[in-house]
Amino acid sequence: MQQRNHGTWVILLSFFVAYLLAIVPFPDWAMNYRPQWVAMVLIYWAMALPYRVGIGFAWMAGLVMDLLEGSLLGLNALALAIIAYITLSLHQRLRMFSSLQQSGVVLALVGLHLMMTHWMKIAAEQAVASNLLFLLGALSSAFIWPWMFVLLRQMRRGFGVR
Amino acid sequence: MSLEYRVAAFVVLSMAVMFADSRFDYLDRVRYSLGFLTAPVYWLADTPARVSNWxxxxxxxxxxxxxxxxxxxxxxxxxxxxxxxxxxxxxxxxxxxxxQEASASVNGRVLPAEIINVSSTPGTRRVLINRGATDGVLVGQALLDAHGLMGQVVEVLPFTSWVMLITDSRHGTPVQVNRNGERAVARGSRGDVPELELEFVPDTSDIEVGDLLVSSGLGQRFPKDYPVAEVTSVVHDRGQPFAVIKARPLAQMDSTRHVMLLALTGNEADRGDGTAPVWVDTAQNKPAVPIEEQIEELSASPQEEVVNPEPDSVSPDEPLPSEVADILPEEPSNQQE
The missing domain is CATH 1.20.5 (Single alpha-helices involved in coiled-coils or other helix-helix interfaces)
Incomplete structure (x- = not known):
C-alpha cells in the first residue's frame, strides 16, 4: 500500500507548473494559441495512472483552475471531469497509440474542453460568442503533446511515481 | 460501470456548484478565502514580467x-x-x-496599482491588479492609467482584484462628447480590436471624428469628466436606425502596467457583496467636510492627493461627496449586461 502511493508530489508539482503556465500573461495576438496545459497534464496522468488520477481528482483540479481564472466555480471542473472520463475509458488504447495518434486524441479532447468551457461561459454570461479562433489552442496543445508526453514520462519513471 | 456513475455524479455536482455560484453569494466567501491561496500563484506567474522590468x-x-x-x-x-x-x-x-448649492465635484484620491495578470478567456477583457481587500479595494472602483479611464473592479480578492476593462463587450461606459456634452453609452466592441462603439446614437447627433469622449458620471459608477476615448470613425448608414460610431480608448490597455485606482465617492456603496461594505459605511456616517476646507486643501497642495499605498492610510478619513446624489445607485446589471 505504501508502494502504491509513491510520488504524489510529482503529480502535484506538474499540475502546479501547468497552472502557472496557464495564467502567465501572453501578448494579445498569442492568446488564442495558448496550449491548455492543465488539460494536457490531466490527460497524461489519467492515462498513465488511472487508479490515482481519476474523475474526482480532475474535478478538484478544475475547481482550482476556476479560482485562478476567476470564472464561475465548477465550470472548468465539469469540463475536466468529462475529459478525465473519456481519457479513463480510453486509457488502455491510448497507451498503445503512436505519438501522432495520441496527438490526434489530444486535439479532440482539448478541443472538446475548449468548446465546453466556451459554451458554459456564454451560458453563464461570462463571455460573449465570438469567432472560433480560440480552438487554435487545441492545435497548439496537440503540437506540444509529444514533447510533453516524453517529459512527463521521464519524470514519472525517474521519480518512480506509481 | 462505476466510471459512468462517477462522471454523472460529478457533472451534477458541478452544475449545482455553478448554479449556486451564479445565483447566491455564499460561494463568494469561499472564493474570497481561497484567494489567500491563489495570490502566491499569481505572484509567481508575474515573475517573468517583473524580471524583465527589472x-x-x-x-x-x-x-x-x-x-x-x-x-x-x-x-x-x-x-x-x-x-x-x-x-x-x-x-x-x-x-x-x-x-449653486451643488456638491463639490473635484476629487483626486487615488491608489497606485499594477496589472499583474490578464484574463486568458477569449471574448472577455479583464485584468488582475495587485490590490485587494486588504488595501481597501471595493467592487465598482474605477481604474485609470495616465491617459484615461481603463475599467472598473468587478471582483475583490484578499490581495488582488479583477478589473473589467471598458473594452469588454459586456461593459458599457456612460460618456459624453467633451465639445458639446452630447451623451451616449460606449460599449466594448465584440471584435478582436479593443475599441468602443457608441450605442443608439441618432444620425442627427453632432459627433465628429476626433471628438474627445469623457465619462459623463451618469450611472453613478465612474466619476465625471475623465477622458475615455477618441472618436475614430462616424458612419451614417441609411440602412441602419442609428449612426455607427467607433472610438479608440485613450488608456493604453495592453501596454501599460502602472495604473491607478480611484476612490469611490460617497454613496456608491458595495451592493451587499459582503466583501468590504464596512469601509464605505464608516465613511458615510462621518460629517461632511465643508467645501472651503476642500478648496484650501486642493489649492494648497494638489499633488499630495495621491494616497500612500499602505493599507492604513488608504481608508477614507473624509467622505467624498458624490456629485449627483439624487440619482439612485443602479444595479450592476445595468452597467455590465
Whole structure:
C-alpha cells in the first residue's frame, strides 16, 4: 500500500507548473494559441495512472483552475471531469497509440474542453460568442503533446511515481 | 460501470456548484478565502514580467538615463503648469458649485496599482491588479492609467482584484462628447480590436471624428469628466436606425502596467457583496467636510492627493461627496449586461 502511493508530489508539482503556465500573461495576438496545459497534464496522468488520477481528482483540479481564472466555480471542473472520463475509458488504447495518434486524441479532447468551457461561459454570461479562433489552442496543445508526453514520462519513471 | 456513475455524479455536482455560484453569494466567501491561496500563484506567474522590468531598469546606459531624466523633468514642468491652472479652475468650479448649492465635484484620491495578470478567456477583457481587500479595494472602483479611464473592479480578492476593462463587450461606459456634452453609452466592441462603439446614437447627433469622449458620471459608477476615448470613425448608414460610431480608448490597455485606482465617492456603496461594505459605511456616517476646507486643501497642495499605498492610510478619513446624489445607485446589471 505504501508502494502504491509513491510520488504524489510529482503529480502535484506538474499540475502546479501547468497552472502557472496557464495564467502567465501572453501578448494579445498569442492568446488564442495558448496550449491548455492543465488539460494536457490531466490527460497524461489519467492515462498513465488511472487508479490515482481519476474523475474526482480532475474535478478538484478544475475547481482550482476556476479560482485562478476567476470564472464561475465548477465550470472548468465539469469540463475536466468529462475529459478525465473519456481519457479513463480510453486509457488502455491510448497507451498503445503512436505519438501522432495520441496527438490526434489530444486535439479532440482539448478541443472538446475548449468548446465546453466556451459554451458554459456564454451560458453563464461570462463571455460573449465570438469567432472560433480560440480552438487554435487545441492545435497548439496537440503540437506540444509529444514533447510533453516524453517529459512527463521521464519524470514519472525517474521519480518512480506509481 | 462505476466510471459512468462517477462522471454523472460529478457533472451534477458541478452544475449545482455553478448554479449556486451564479445565483447566491455564499460561494463568494469561499472564493474570497481561497484567494489567500491563489495570490502566491499569481505572484509567481508575474515573475517573468517583473524580471524583465527589472532588467530594463538595471541594464540601461548612463546616457539613456540622463536623456530620460531630462525628458521627464520637462514633462513634469508642463504637468506642474497645468496643475497650477487646474488648482485655480478647481477652486473656481467648486466656488461656483457652492454658489449653486451643488456638491463639490473635484476629487483626486487615488491608489497606485499594477496589472499583474490578464484574463486568458477569449471574448472577455479583464485584468488582475495587485490590490485587494486588504488595501481597501471595493467592487465598482474605477481604474485609470495616465491617459484615461481603463475599467472598473468587478471582483475583490484578499490581495488582488479583477478589473473589467471598458473594452469588454459586456461593459458599457456612460460618456459624453467633451465639445458639446452630447451623451451616449460606449460599449466594448465584440471584435478582436479593443475599441468602443457608441450605442443608439441618432444620425442627427453632432459627433465628429476626433471628438474627445469623457465619462459623463451618469450611472453613478465612474466619476465625471475623465477622458475615455477618441472618436475614430462616424458612419451614417441609411440602412441602419442609428449612426455607427467607433472610438479608440485613450488608456493604453495592453501596454501599460502602472495604473491607478480611484476612490469611490460617497454613496456608491458595495451592493451587499459582503466583501468590504464596512469601509464605505464608516465613511458615510462621518460629517461632511465643508467645501472651503476642500478648496484650501486642493489649492494648497494638489499633488499630495495621491494616497500612500499602505493599507492604513488608504481608508477614507473624509467622505467624498458624490456629485449627483439624487440619482439612485443602479444595479450592476445595468452597467455590465
Amino acid at each position: 532588467i530594463d531598469d538595471v541594464f540601461v546606459s548612463h546616457g539613456d538615463l540622463i536623456e530620460e531624466n531630462e525628458r521627464l523633468r520637462e514633462e513634469l514642468l508642463f504637468a506642474q503648469r497645468e496643475l497650477q491652472l487646474l488648482a485655480g479652475l478647481a477652486t473656481e468650479n467648486n466656488r461656483l458649485r457652492a454658489l
